[in-house]
Amino acid sequence: MGVFAMPSLGADMEAGTLVEWLVKPGDKVHRGDVVAVVETQKGAIEIEIFEDGTVQEILAELGSELPVGAPLAVVLAEGNAPPAAAEAPEPALPSQPPTDAPDAAPSPARPPAPRPAPPPATDRPRASPAARQRADALGVDISTLRGSGPGGAILLADVEHAAPGRPAAKPSPIEEMRKAIAAAMTRAKRTIPHFYLSETIDVDPAIAFLEDRNAGLPPDQRILLGALFVRAATLAAAKVKVMNGHYIEDRGFVPSEAVNTGVAIALRSGGLVAPALMDAGSMTLAETMAGMRDLVTRTRAGRLRGSEMTEGTITVSSLGETGAEAMTGVIFPPQVALVGIGAPHLRPWVVEDAVVPRHVVTLTLSADHRVSDGRQAARFIAVFEDLMKRPEDL
Amino acid sequence: MTAADYRAIFLAELCRIAPDIDPETVGDGDHIQDDLGLDSMDVLNLVVALHDRLGVDIPEKDYPQIATPTLASDYLSRNV
Incomplete structure (x- = not known):
């Protein structure tokens, strides 16, 4: 059994926001499979898994900002038994997400039902599942937003920017990317x-x-x-x-x-x-x-x-x-x-x-x-x- | 198809390969590289997209003739 953790996606990355799961408990995964999408300062990045196995449990909640190394999921290696703690493994049921939110901000209402992989977007604006979820929670009409992510996709930060009555506490994705470039280039020139x-x-x-x-x-x-x-x-x-x-x-x-x-x-x-x-x-x-x-x-x-x-x-x-x-x-x-x-x-x-x-x-x-x-x-x-x-x- | 139809197709494919461009802000005389910031790989992707959609094979020497929406709709009207 292994814990699949938030990978570092660059020397300057400290944290990423989980915006989409592409696997669910019970799914078989193979080395190199894309299993989730994480929003970083450099835009949305597909993250891969580096071992074969079966997804046992999803630990991280959509929309949460997690530091590098934070556990995202439990993956059972080929041939390994489930851990004893899981008395009756029911891989079809999603686990209860952790309740300790990483920041003090009130977290949006938890979705009432297990979240299967979302259907592919048709004529809806391109947006990550986490952005949609946050938009619902904040009462933002996502079709009125103009995405600032790579490819014009609507990012979590765009939704937060547009939320009525909310101070724009977080810089825009473009400012975030500028900061990431600044950190990497300063490090390069310094070291x-x-x-x-x-x-x-x-x-x-x-x-x-x-x-x-x-x-x-x-x-x-x-x-x-x-x-x-x-x-x-x-x-x-x-x-x-x-x-x-x-x-x-x-x-x-x-x-x-x-x-x-x-x-x-x-x-x-x-x-x-x-x-x-x-x-x-x-x-x-x-x-x-x-x-x-x-x-x-x-x-x-x-x-x-x-x-x-x-x-x-x-x-x-x-x-x-x-x-x-x-x-x-x-x-x-x-x-x-x-x-x-x-x-x-x-x-x-x-x-x-x-x-x-x-x-x-x-x-x-x-x-x-x-x-x-x-x-x-x-x-x-x-x-x-x-x-x-x-x-x-x- | 009319020149307006070709213009619409050109703009649709342009914005598909460059999803951050808002079609409503593109002027008829905007140069796809100088004004809209496409690089040579984007231009090639646009030519491939027009080829797939309209069957038109735009040789490299003709690329200047699709450099703006006006030029492109004219070129496509003559060559499709």
């Missing part, structure tokens, strides 16, 4: 001795390769330059292993076998997230592109997974197709390197003793000096640049 190496790279071969490749293909098979960058950075990280992993305070650098490449995605409402493309090292270029499209779509819809938020091993932040030419980025802790790529610019470039117009990008590698030195950073950039010269090998 990671960054150093930076830059190189300007001719991307005309890559652009020509993509134009040629994409011309005959339907839209869903086209590949963007950004996917080549992510693929090249992934292969470079697999080669220069000292850029790929985590730095843990009391253990030092812990390299990672897998390359889980984080992709920085800017949100229109402000802020950004950098979910990881899990095991990008084993993907083809087409799979990398498909994975990035999926990550962007789920980021916009507010449906990222906990593992994607915490298990990135290096991050790529690309400014896209227009905009500034270079970026010196801040490493996303506990990672040890970040690849910043500016937008392509047309510049005079020397090719075989002649000056010709070429599209170039400036790559800036930010690296952790506790873990690596200039030589290794230069090697990473050389591998990346070489791959951009022969994009057909990516």
Whole structure:
């Protein structure tokens, strides 16, 4: 038997609000299954379970804000007997939720009936079950709200903001995200001795390769330059292993076998997230592109997974197709390197003793000096640049 | 279908791939990247969505012709 606890979904996370259960007592679960949704400063995150078993008991109530490590559910491992305390295990019945509310605020009326998994929303506004529950309790008409969550979803905090006669005690989700970014970036700049190496790279071969490749293909098979960058950075990280992993305070650098490449995605409402493309090292270029499209779509819809938020091993932040030419980025802790790529610019470039117009990008590698030195950073950039010269090998 | 129908479809798909955009606030001349903040992945997702819904295959060189609702409804009227 094990207690499934509130996971940490980032170095700066202290607590999360449970907004949806996707399992109920009696359900079988497998390692990697998404079992619940938690609202954090970085939006709604799907959390996964890391063992096989059967859900014995749900301990945490919807809508409650719980610290990292708080018990959420009891999960019975395969082949284990239920604990003696549960004399007559009736897995179909939900347990009585704990009565000690984590804060002194009066908790909303408990729902009268057990809550089965809610039916998929049809034409109703997108909102978490906890937000709906709170809206009912506070008398807020949810259809009049405009969600501020990723994907426009209505969050618990939006409901609380809209509640009549309630002081807006809690900052909005956008302010919350700003605070989360502030905490992570301050920690990065305070604890990671960054150093930076830059190189300007001719991307005309890559652009020509993509134009040629994409011309005959339907839209869903086209590949963007950004996917080549992510693929090249992934292969470079697999080669220069000292850029790929985590730095843990009391253990030092812990390299990672897998390359889980984080992709920085800017949100229109402000802020950004950098979910990881899990095991990008084993993907083809087409799979990398498909994975990035999926990550962007789920980021916009507010449906990222906990593992994607915490298990990135290096991050790529690309400014896209227009905009500034270079970026010196801040490493996303506990990672040890970040690849910043500016937008392509047309510049005079020397090719075989002649000056010709070429599209170039400036790559800036930010690296952790506790873990690596200039030589290794230069090697990473050389591998990346070489791959951009022969994009057909990516 | 009329240009207005295409405009409505374009806006619906635009707001599906970018759910934080309120369709009522989108102007006819708003540029999907410069004004509405779509990135290149969002634009590709929009092109895929239009392809799935209307069967229109918009090549990359034509992307500037769907950059605003007005341009897009005109382009879709001519090419669907």
